[in-house]
Amino acid sequence: MERNVEEIRALIARHKVNDHIFAIVGLVCMMIAVIMLLAAFLDLFIDGWSRLSWKFFTSFPSRRAVDAGILSSWVGTALVMLVTMLSAVPLGVAAAIYLEEYGKKNWITDLIEINVTNLAGVPSIIYGLLALGLFVYMLGLGQSILSAGLTLALLILPIVIVSTREALRAVPSSIREAAYALGATRWQMISDHLLPYSRGGILTGVIIGMSRAIGETAPIITIGALTFIAFLPPMPVTASPPFVSFDWLLAPFTVLPIQMFNWVSRPDTAFLANAAAAGVVLIAMTLMMNGLAIYLRYQIRKKIKW
Amino acid sequence: MVTTLARPQPQAAAAPEPDAALTLKAEAKALNFFYGSFRALNNINMPIYDKKVTALIGPSGCGKSTYLRCFNRMHDLYPGNRYEGEIRLYPDNTNLLSAQVDAIEVRMRLSMVFQKPNPFPKSIFENVAYGIRVRGERKQNRISDKVEEALRGAALWDEVKDRLNDLAFNLSGGQQQRLCIARALAADPEIVLFDEPTSALDPIATASIEELISQLKQRVTILIVTHNMQQAARVSDFTAYMYLGEMIEYGRTGDIFIKPKNPQTEAYITGRFG
Numbered sequence: 355m356e357r358n359v360e361e362i363r364a365l366i367a368r369h370k371v372n373d374h375i376f377a378i379v380g381l382v383c384m385m386i387a388v389i390m391l392l393a394a395f396l397d398l399f400i401d402g403w404s405r406l407s408w409k410f411f412t413s414f415p416s417r418r419a420v421d422a423g424i425l426s427s428w429v430g431t432a433l434v435m436l437v438t439m440l441s442a443v444p445l446g447v448a449a450a451i452y453l454e455e456y457g458k459k460n461w462i463t464d465l466i467e468i469n470v471t472n473l474a475g476v477p478s479i480i481y482g483l484l485a486l487g488l489f490v491y492m493l494g495l496g497q498s499i500l501s502a503g504l505t506l507a508l509l510i511l512p513i514v515i516v517s518t519r520e521a522l523r524a525v526p527s528s529i530r531e532a533a534y535a536l537g538a539t540r541w542q543m544i545s546d547h548l549l550p551y552s553r554g555g556i557l558t559g560v561i562i563g564m565s566r567a568i569g570e571t572a573p574i575i576t577i578g579a580l581t582f583i584a585f586l587p588p589m590p591v592t593a594s595p596p597f598v599s600f601d602w603l604l605a606p607f608t609v610l611p612i613q614m615f616n617w618v619s620r621p622d623t624a625f626l627a628n629a630a631a632a633g634v635v636l637i638a639m640t641l642m643m644n645g646l647a648i649y650l651r652y653q654i655r656k657k658i659k660w
Numbered sequence: 661m662v663t664t665l666a667r668p669q670p671q672a673a674a675a676p677e678p679d680a681a682l683t684l685k686a687e688a689k690a691l692n693f694f695y696g697s698f699r700a701l702n703n704i705n706m707p708i709y710d711k712k713v714t715a716l717i718g719p720s721g722c723g724k725s726t727y728l729r730c731f732n733r734m735h736d737l738y739p740g741n742r743y744e745g746e747i748r749l750y751p752d753n754t755n756l757l758s759a760q761v762d763a764i765e766v767r768m769r770l771s772m773v774f775q776k777p778n779p780f781p782k783s784i785f786e787n788v789a790y791g792i793r794v795r796g797e798r799k800q801n802r803i804s805d806k807v808e809e810a811l812r813g814a815a816l817w818d819e820v821k822d823r824l825n826d827l828a829f830n831l832s833g834g835q836q837q838r839l840c841i842a843r844a845l846a847a848d849p850e851i852v853l854f855d856e857p858t859s860a861l862d863p864i865a866t867a868s869i870e871e872l873i874s875q876l877k878q879r880v881t882i883l884i885v886t887h888n889m890q891q892a893a894r895v896s897d898f899t900a901y902m903y904l905g906e907m908i909e910y911g912r913t914g915d916i917f918i919k920p921k922n923p924q925t926e927a928y929i930t931g932r933f934g
Contacts (some may be wrong), residue, residue: 459739528778532840535732536791536847537768546790551781657827658781 402631437503446514482576510563517559715896771844834865
């Protein structure tokens with residue numbers, strides 16, 4: 355077949371048009387996503403900037419917008435997150451280890467695996483309803499920090515389990531065999547090797563789960579968090595023996611998203627600035643957690659090459 | 661060419677002439693192994709002599725690694741695997757494959773060095789110390805002494821003595837493999853199983869590993885799988901040729917390489933097949 359160079363060049367030029375078209379379409383799509391997010395964040399920041407001060411963090415909510423602060427809600431958020439982490443991490447990691455290393459591979463574990471993955475997609479309000487019945491009424495934990503923390507722990511458990519399993523699976527079988535060949539039991543292999551080497555992945559999963567939990571509003575409202583709290587939970591340390599107190603676990607509380615929701619729904623528009631400022635704090639907390647996850651993963655991965 | 665060869669006609673693996681200097685360390689008796697319903701090893705009978713190097717050769721897929729991994733029950737780690745027959749370990753005459761014998765007990769007595777260097781992502785010291793710790797040693801100075809002894813035994817001590825706390829991944833491939841040998845030696849094994857230990861290494865690192873194996877047989881029994889016939893000829897005292905899961909010929913390395921009895925062994929050794 356006769357074909358000269360001019361024809362080939364023309365053909366390539368025609369084909370390349372599609373290349374350029376897609377590059378432009380892709381750029382526009384990407385910009386839409388990024389610009390919308392940035393605009394939302396910037397708008398929040400501009401609205402809330404005037405309210406962001408030391409006093410905002412150290413004041414309780416108030417009837418007057420300028421005096422109102424987020425002390426009770428950020429303390430509440432921090433304590434609920436603490437309970438969530440302390441309960442979701444051991445439960446999730448242990449469940450993942452069982453499924454990955456101990457559970458026999460049969461249809462029952464397959465079924466459990468599918469369900470665990472699906473649980474991650476269950477609407478959060480369903481968890482709220484479950485928690486209202488189970489924690490608040492049946493176990494009598496009340497509308498407390500403990501109830502909220504356990505609820506959010508249930509919510510993020512699938513995320514922790516799935517990401518832990520992936521992290522465990524990333525450890526090559528040659529490392530497992532090396533440990534077994536030296537006479538290690540399964541638990542020695544897990545505790546001396548698998549867990550230390552998959553820390554980075556597990557941690558990432560935990561923090562992704564926590565980032566989701568920190569913004570959850572629906573399940574917390576369902577279990578009955580108060581929207582106006584003008585006091586802090588009792589201190590965990592006391593002056594008299596036994597010096598530690600767990601009363602804070604059963605204290606009523608509020609969290610940042612609920613505080614925001616409350617301010618937005620007020621008729622007085624001056625509270626909108628407060629809501630925006632609280633939103634900035636919430637986003638900053640999430641970004642900080644994600645940043646920490648990236649940093650820790652980088653530090654841990656640096657030592658491990660496979 | 662594989663396709664032109666008939667199914668092997670295994671000969672009874674006759675033990676070589678009785679020799680006063682040879683002590684039996686282990687013995688495979690009518691060993692069969694199945695991956696699910698696939699029979700990967702077929703009626704293997706073979707002696708393994710104390711403080712000698714026994715090499716397993718044969719084309720890819722002949723079952724030599726499968727056979728090696730029976731010795732420390734690595735197949736127990738994966739579902740669907742089944743052993744038949746016995747591997748007797750002497751002098752106590754324990755059947756390593758018996759259901760009554762815990763696989764961990766077997767692995768406490770036999771160490772393994774793998775095809776690709778697989779150090780733990782820990783320090784050089786901790787890599788070697790792991791087997792010692794698993795064996796219940798808690799005294800730090802005892803552990804340090806044994807780590808040094810094992811690293812000397814693996815001809816690695818002089819290269820790493822000033823950086824025992826460095827990550828093992830910072831070593832070269834050949835050093836990593838010697839580290840894995842030190843890790844295996846630190847466990848005081850009765851037999852060390854080598855599964856193609858030099859296939860991932862360059863010729864210089866290979867030579868140092870081979871020299872090491874020749875030294876190690878003063879102290880320990882060695883069973884080595886190799887795809888490299890020259891390597892088998894250089895390091896081993898006894899050689900077994902395997903094909904399609906069967907033991908075709910077993911004998912002294914000199915005899916196998918100079919005057920093989922079986923024409924298939926001869927075809928493989930002379931490079932006409934494999």
